Amino acid sequence: MIFTLPSKKTDSQQVEKKAATGAVKELLRLSKPYTPQLLLACLCVFVVNAAFLIQPLLLQRVIDHFLIGRSVSHGLDSIGGLALLYLTVSAAGGASSYIQALIVGKAGQSLVHQLRVNVFSIIQRLPLPYLDRTSSGRLITRATNDTSEITEFYTDVLITLVKDIMLLIGIVYIMLSLSLSLTLVSFTVIPVIVFLVFYIKNRIKKNFFYMKHFIGRINGFIAESISGMKVIQIFRAEKEKEEQFLKLNGQYFATTLIQVRLNSVLKPASDMFQSLAIAILVWYSVGKISGGMLQIGVLYAFTTYIKQFFAPIADLADKYTSIQSALVSTERIFELIHEEDSLEDTDSGLPMERLNGTIEFRHVWFSYNDTDWVLKDVSFVIKKGQTAAFIGETGAGKTTIINLINGFYRVQKGEILIDGVNINDIRLDDLRRNVSVVLQDVFLFSGTIRDNITLGDDIAEEAVQYALQASCAESFVKDFPAGITEPVTERGSTFSAGQRQLISFARAIAHNPAIFVLDEATANIDTHTEKLIQQAVDNIANGRTTLIIAHRLSTIAGADLIIAMKEGRIAEKGHPRELFEQGGYYAKLLNESRSHAFSS
Structure with missing residues (x-):
């Protein structure tokens, strides 16, 4: 000693x-x-x-x-x-x-x-x-x-x-x-x-x-x-x-x-x-x-x-x-x-400038700290052009799936395939160019509405105008004195929650993704704005793979595939009608949602 x-x-x-x-x-x-x-x-x-x-x-x-x-x-x-x-x-x-x-x-x-x-x-x-x-x-x-x-x-x-x-x-x-x-x-x-x-x-x-x-x-x-x-x-x-x-x-x-x-x-x-x-x-x-x-x-x-x-x-x-x-x-x-x-190397990997949008999870296990598994043996296939909805309680692993599809993390076990190619082999810049996400907590940057839609990308004015129309944001943007060049303060504090959400929706559309993601994008907005977003989803979902995470089950009634998550595992998956008729986890959540809406 x-x-x-x-x-x-x-x-x-x-x-x-x-x-x-x-x-x-x-x-x-x-x-x-x-x-x-x-x-x-x-x-x-x-x-x-x-x-x-x-x-x-x-x-x-x-x-x-x-x-x-x-x-x-x-x-x-x-x-x-x-x-x-x-x-x-x-x-x-x-x-x-x-x-x-x-x-x-x-x-x-x-x-x-x-x-x-x-x-x-x-x-x-x-x-x-x-x-x-x-x-x-x-x-x-x-x-x-x-x-x-x-x-x-x-x-x-x-x-x-x-x-x-x-x-x-x-x-x-x-x-x-x-x-x-x-x-x-x-x-x-x-x-x-x-x-x-x-x-x-x-x-x-x-x-x-x-x-x-x-x-x-x-x-x-x-x-x-x-x-x-x-x-x-x-x-x-x-x-x-x-x-x-x-x-x-x-x-x-x-x-x-x-x-x-x-x-x-x-x-x-x-x-x-x-x-x-x-x-x-x-x-x-x-x-x-x-x-x-x-x-x-x-x-x-x-x-x-x-x-x-x-x-x-x-x-x-x-x-x-x-x-x-x-x-x-x-x-x-x-x-x-x-x-x-x-550091993330966004330029290395297999070039795939335009994805078709077929997503497959094969026995995926994932943990943020290598000990506590957030996803446990998750497997599913979402075909090109399908609209898939992820449902489940908070902490079930829904948002984690979105993070993995964006390439933010790598899985410890199993593999994720997009168009039959392992996601780790795809050039990260191409992957993220083909995936647009609308988050629940919208982040707007200081600048103008147009700046927040393009984010500095060389996007044609016609594409920006189409994005405003398709997202149903044009109705309120045109009322601003400066229109699309209306100033945006830090985090968009002078806009309502619904307006911020529609602007972020226009941002996602303007980048013309092959895979479109809504991560509880309708959780904090009113019924009118929710209807506008639902209309916008219908406008652009054709030909694109669309992933929706939603607590409001009414927003996913038109989905082609429901994937119900529970404690990091898939509880059940299938077409909404089939799952409702089976009377399982999805049917239970849907009945609870309807009962809550009726009592309200």
């Missing part, structure tokens, strides 16, 4: 070190396309640093040779010449600093722009099993906060880091050239600073992980609360939600306070050690100057170089938290990017 804990600690440190190294490599790989710009920026940094390093030497020359030594010279090696040279060096350094800032700013913004595009592209192609176990807040944080941290790293930290390191090397070289003994005296406090930085660096990084975790949870909580605000207000849950937010925000606040305390140590400590180093240097140099062993100009140059030396150290200390934050953000972003191997 004595040796176990240190071993674990060592393993943890090795993992963290490996992760940090991987993050640095990823950052360097990201910046590879911008290598020419960064090299030019480094050249500018070299000029800026050279200006900083030359200025104290020029002043040292003025002090020792002209002010104290009272030498008289003409030309460039004179007070006037050195003053002009000092001004020229300063101007060159300022111009180079300006050019470097422009180059790095543009390259950094371009890099992070592309990174944010990549992150969003990956989020769109994440498989549903991944999204099921990942909160939206975490993904939002990856695409916003984490990419912003990397932006700051490239535009503010990276070149500053290079500049400071180059400056430190130059300062050490010049100080050693001027005096070895004074250099050693000046650097007596360096080991203490190094110890301090390394002492708190692990705490800074670990705390950043907590900060990112809590900001992700806050983003998710706010997004969820906004989406469910109507429910919160209906059930007067504002106080409870506020208390939950206060607790979550308090946890984030506590981690930020820790970060403030850690940040507040480094820079003041650097300033204090700078003053201590100068004091030690002056104390040591007094006797040297009195004995004529040291010139005053050299002491001035050394004090200036010490300030210049500790300035980048203080800057590095100040930027250290930004570096750690960027590394943590990089690890989190590339944790998402490395999911690329599991």
Whole structure:
């Protein structure tokens, strides 16, 4: 037991070190396309640093040779010449600093722009099993906060880091050239600073992980609360939600306070050690100057170089938290990017541009978590052009069947065939192009009605107009001032439930599917809208395979096939008339539905 804990600690440190190294490599790989710009920026940094390093030497020359030594010279090696040279060096350094800032700013913004595009592209192609176990807040944080941290790293930290390191090397070289003994005296406090930085660096990084975790949870909580605000207000849950937010925000606040305390140590400590180093240097140099062993100009140059030396150290200390934050953000972003191997590949597989629509389940077993079976040995055949209805209690597996037909999940046992081809072999883009789904909970995007029907696809205006007519949505769309270009707010909140449903129905029709799915699409609408949808189904069902999941059995009276689900299994299947005459599960549900309607 004595040796176990240190071993674990060592393993943890090795993992963290490996992760940090991987993050640095990823950052360097990201910046590879911008290598020419960064090299030019480094050249500018070299000029800026050279200006900083030359200025104290020029002043040292003025002090020792002209002010104290009272030498008289003409030309460039004179007070006037050195003053002009000092001004020229300063101007060159300022111009180079300006050019470097422009180059790095543009390259950094371009890099992070592309990174944010990549992150969003990956989020769109994440498989549903991944999204099921990942909160939206975490993904939002990856695409916003984490990419912003990397932006700051490239535009503010990276070149500053290079500049400071180059400056430190130059300062050490010049100080050693001027005096070895004074250099050693000046650097007596360096080991203490190094110890301090390394002492708190692990705490800074670990705390950043907590900060990112809590900001992700806050983003998710706010997004969820906004989406469910109507429910919160209906059930007067504002106080409870506020208390939950206060607790979550308090946890984030506590981690930020820790970060403030850690940040507040480094820079003041650097300033204090700078003053201590100068004091030690002056104390040591007094006797040297009195004995004529040291010139005053050299002491001035050394004090200036010490300030210049500790300035980048203080800057590095100040930027250290930004570096750690960027590394943590990089690890989190590339944790998402490395999911690329599991992303949906919509372009691979057997090309089937137009499906006929015959669907077959052969002894299908499926579970979302590989333990609890949602579907158990399900087998059925739906022929091209048939209308099949799935009925059963909540949780019987009806919606799961629809998810599997769309290719969102893969079955653990058995196989699903469409037109005699295993669904896993069909090109996913072709599969989903041929399947249109109208959900119970309609989702409309910000934009216009037309945008929500086409979803960016190149659909002809005639097809859009036909979709409006066939879905019976034209009757209310034409009454809007802007017609089909009427603005749609987020989630379509200014439309009624029936209007949203008919727009989503038009969306499904406009994409001309071979397989048409209604997933409890009439559950939350009035009787009039239900009749419109039933008419729309009749309008487009001819020649298409139509799947209907419905609680209202009146909407599926015209189905060719009824598949009754119970606890993940098929209880019975057949034509509605045959099943009713058999007096089984379907007949029982139908009688209960009629009794309920009569009593209402």
